[in-house]
Amino acid sequence: MPYFLDTILDFLFPERCLGCHKAGVILCSDCVINLPTFREQENDFVFSTLNYQKEIVKKAVWLLKYRRKKELAKIFAGIVYENILEEIPDLKTFENFSDPILIPIPLSEKRYKERGFNQAELIAEHVSDMSATSGGRFVLEKNILKKIKDTPNQARIKDRSIRLENLKNCFSISEPEGIQKIKNRNIILIDDVITTGATLLEAKKTLEKFGAKKVYAFTVAH
Numbered sequence: 001m002p003y004f005l006d007t008i009l010d011f012l013f014p015e016r017c018l019g020c021h022k023a024g025v026i027l028c029s030d031c032v033i034n035l036p037t038f039r040e041q042e043n044d045f046v047f048s049t050l051n052y053q054k055e056i057v058k059k060a061v062w063l064l065k066y067r068r069k070k071e072l073a074k075i076f077a078g079i080v081y082e083n084i085l086e087e088i089p090d091l092k093t094f095e096n097f098s099d100p101i102l103i104p105i106p107l108s109e110k111r112y113k114e115r116g117f118n119q120a121e122l123i124a125e126h127v128s129d130m131s132a133t134s135g136g137r138f139v140l141e142k143n144i145l146k147k148i149k150d151t152p153n154q155a156r157i158k159d160r161s162i163r164l165e166n167l168k169n170c171f172s173i174s175e176p177e178g179i180q181k182i183k184n185r186n187i188i189l190i191d192d193v194i195t196t197g198a199t200l201l202e203a204k205k206t207l208e209k210f211g212a213k214k215v216y217a218f219t220v221a222h
């Protein structure tokens with residue numbers, strides 16, 4: 001949708017909280033705290049917080065992605081950052097996972113041009129900023145991992161082997177700086193939603209192939 005239409009719609013329908021419909025905010029702090037969470041963990045390297053099956057979560061993710069409600073990126077970043085802080089002490093102790101670099105899951109160039117921004121990158125930027133103000137800054141690297149192949153929407157492909165085949169070699173690492181930067185480094189991948197996990201797994205494999213030490217992923221929702 002063109003930008004001016006967004007603006008007209010915002011004028012006609014002033015923002016209301018997705019949860020309690022209070023005017024003036026897209027998600028009020030009370031409703032952020034009460035967002036439905038995701039419990040079980042399928043992939044041992046992915047940590048997700050919110051339950052994407054719930055309407056309010058789905059709506060919020062959609063509004064950031066397709067209606068450019070960028071204030072949601074900051075809210076999501078807070079949720080992701082909290083989860084990182086919760087998990088990192090154990091990862092440090094048991095996996096020697098220290099001093100990680102933040103890398104958002106990239107969009108292909110075509111998709112980036114269509115959308116005008118990458119929601120994962122936006123979330124990762126806020127996470128990096130938040131970490132800076134509480135010490136122990138996570139350095140954000142948004143140009144290391146590249147999406148070199150445009151892949152169809154993973155959620156629509158039911159067959160797992162086809163999904164994996166589509167994703168094969170869809171990522172690459174920028175040379176030579178990217179390869180130097182990830183060598184023997186721990187990495188936190190950031191994305192908005194994990195659907196099948198195949199995309200994150202492919203990104204992890206690519207980073208490891210090029211010398212990264214350990215790779216974990218944090219997503220807003222599952």
Ligand SMILES: [Zn+2]
Pocket residue numbers: 017018019020021022027028029030031
């Ligand atoms: Zn509310």
